[in-house]
Amino acid sequence: MMTATATATTARTPIAATLLPPQRPAAGQSVVAQRIADTLRQLQEHVAITRRVLHAGDSLYQAGEDFGSLHVVHSGFFKTINQAADGREQVVGLHFKGDWLGFDGIAAGRYGCDAVALDTGEVWTLRYDALLAACARHAPLLGLLHEAMSREITRDRDSLLSLCTLSADARVADFLRYWAESMGQRGLRNDQITLRMTRAEIGNYLGMTLETVSRALSRLSRDKLIAFPERGRRDVSIPDVQALHAYVQRSLTPSTMLQ
Amino acid sequence: MMTATATATTARTPIAATLLPPQRPAAGQSVVAQRIADTLRQLQEHVAITRRVLHAGDSLYQAGEDFGSLHVVHSGFFKTINQAADGREQVVGLHFKGDWLGFDGIAAGRYGCDAVALDTGEVWTLRYDALLAACARHAPLLGLLHEAMSREITRDRDSLLSLCTLSADARVADFLRYWAESMGQRGLRNDQITLRMTRAEIGNYLGMTLETVSRALSRLSRDKLIAFPERGRRDVSIPDVQALHAYVQRSLTPSTMLQ
DNA sequence: CGGCAATTTGACTAGGGTCAATGGCCGTGG
DNA sequence: CCACGGCCATTGACCCTAGTCAAATTGCCG
Known part of the structure; x- marks a missing residue:
């Protein structure tokens, strides 16, 4: 069970950064790509971020670990694995650039899944409390967070639907x-x-x-x-x-x- | 397709109600029951709520409807049904007292499921924007919201696990x-x-x-x-x-x- | 080159889907 | 009051999809 050998740097950004106008949509880019770029930009501007590079097989966090941070995929591919108490193990999600990881930890105070890199990639890690504080100063961040959680719920349900039908x-x-x-x-x-x-x-x-x-x-x-x-x-x-x-x-x- | 014949009353609560200490845990009550009571109490005190009684078969909202509100089950039983574009239809969730409904609408701006009452029950409906405003005034509400969304994600993943294993x-x-x-x-x-x-x-x-x-x-x-x-x-x-x-x-x- | 993991493919089997018949419960109407 | 019809549930018979077991092949990496 190798733990991530991560290169970590901390990017401190000005607390009350000036709100820039949304980046102009690059021609030909999908609205999803635009949304992701916008999200990353806003996080970078308003929240303290720890960047981390992981390689295939590295785990970002493991089930049972204390929850303290959310993570956003900046590049690479990740899977989340749910483990039942009895050892059953199940890949429950795939995560690409712009996807968030770790939501399941909020309620329990502990992560409920393992998050594992499928190849080399970079994640941005945000302390949850710092994120909330940043949301209080800059409301649009909260919208991003809620939308990400909402998409996660929708995605999980679509998985259920496919699985059953x-x-x-x-x-x-x-x-x-x-x-x-x-x-x-x-x-x-x-x-x-x-x-x-x-x-x-x-x-x-x-x-x-x-x-x-x-x-x-x-x-x-x-x-x-x-x-x-x-x-x-x-x-x-x-x-x-x-x-x-x-x-x-x-x-x-x-x-x-x-x- | 009968639409809910709902008795609706609006309960306005003081904007900046004094924060009461959490209700003492009644002997023998589970922490879940305690959490639910606490949630309902906090919502009642800090957010404008519309109460609605639904009967078996009534739908609380339907897929495609514009999203504007979240809902909390106060009594009764509800199911959520996911419908794919091609007509596939799947019960994706069961919801009991204290469960929230409608999270999937946040990101899309439209509900992604039908929510249907399985028997007579009451839901509390909160406008999403009003809830956010209330969270800004009274931070613990935001914690409740996030925990509820987080539990939903965890629950969906457990469903996936059961289904597959x-x-x-x-x-x-x-x-x-x-x-x-x-x-x-x-x-x-x-x-x-x-x-x-x-x-x-x-x-x-x-x-x-x-x-x-x-x-x-x-x-x-x-x-x-x-x-x-x-x-x-x-x-x-x-x-x-x-x-x-x-x-x-x-x-x-x-x-x-x-x- | 050797070993090993991943993949492919085949043969067989079983869990669960499909089709069909039957019976209980209940509302409606004669 | 009872007969009828509709819906739901149960059970059986049969079959097909996908799981299991096994063998052969390929590719990767030391």
Whole structure:
């Protein structure tokens, strides 16, 4: 269980920084990318931030640890793992740039999940009490915080919905769609994604076994919805994200469809 | 689609009410019941509340409706239903006294779920902007809000975990345990609970068919973990909540166990 | 090059979905 | 008051999806 070997620097920002006008939207950037840039900028200007670089496998925090800080992904990919008292273990979330981590610790006073880096990335860590103080001085921050928590709740419910209503193949397709879409929204290329998780991890996240994940990927590849460009199987090329979405939809109609 | 026929009254409370010391814990009451009483008291003292009585089937709000208010269950039972664009529909949450409703609307500006009463109950509705204003005047309110959102996230993740790691029978057992435990924490009787949902609704919530729910209940009844005291099948008597918990645990060990 | 983890694929099985028949409960109306 | 119809629940029979077990292959890394 390696603990994060983190390079940490503290960025103190002026307490009552002047409120700058929102950054102009860069042409072609999605509203999500814009929102994320805006969030990071506002945090940087109004809250004391500790930056931390983590590498694949490093854990940002672990379940049971005392809660004191929230975290925002600045780059890289993270997963959160929920562990039941009896040892059951489940990947409950994937987190990309702009996503917050650690909300589950607020109520309990202790983190309820492990947060683990899937590759090299940087997180910004904010002390929760400092964040609240900053919110009191600069109200828009509170809006950002609440929206992030709200999105987290919405996202979790969408996961529940997919888990309950989709077949294994469709869940895998939906997983790829979600990942690609998240990349696209953040201005990254989404026609070719690198899965930073093993089949076992993906299966755990999607509520199926690693064999089923592998078979689903093979079927999707046979149907030309995805392709494996490299000899490695971690890179997935997605010629048409829309087609993946359509595939998920199609799998919902057991009735007389084409085919 | 009947809309709530609600009796609404507005309770204006003094803007800057004196902060009272937390109510003394009544002997024998759980910390959850205490927390809920405290929350309701603080809301009553510091925020403008609209009270609303709903009856079984009434909807408190519907997906797509403009978000403007959060809601707190004062009595009764509620479910939230998530609807995908393609018509998939899924019960994503059960809500008892003290639970908040509507968090998913904050980020999107629109509610993402339907909230429906499972029987007669009362909700307190707070305008979100008024709540934020009240938080600015009385900081502890903000703590309550964040804790409630945090618990919601934790709860959703626990649902995910159960859904992915438990067998159908164990999920039904865990569902009954959760319901009974929630009742107990709120000071209500938990040796006999009345399911306010049909088998189909329970199945939808647990990600299985109504037949599987029925069979699971029959098996649990055969194993004496539950009983149907009345001729009606909506009342379930639970002689020992701990035994249900043990049953869930036991189902996790496929290895050589007693039996 | 060797060892090991990750992946793929096949064969088999079982848990749970689907379809169907039956019975209880209750409201409505003759 | 009783008959009827609708909804809900239960149970059985059957089948399919996905889990389990196993073997072979590939790629990675020391």
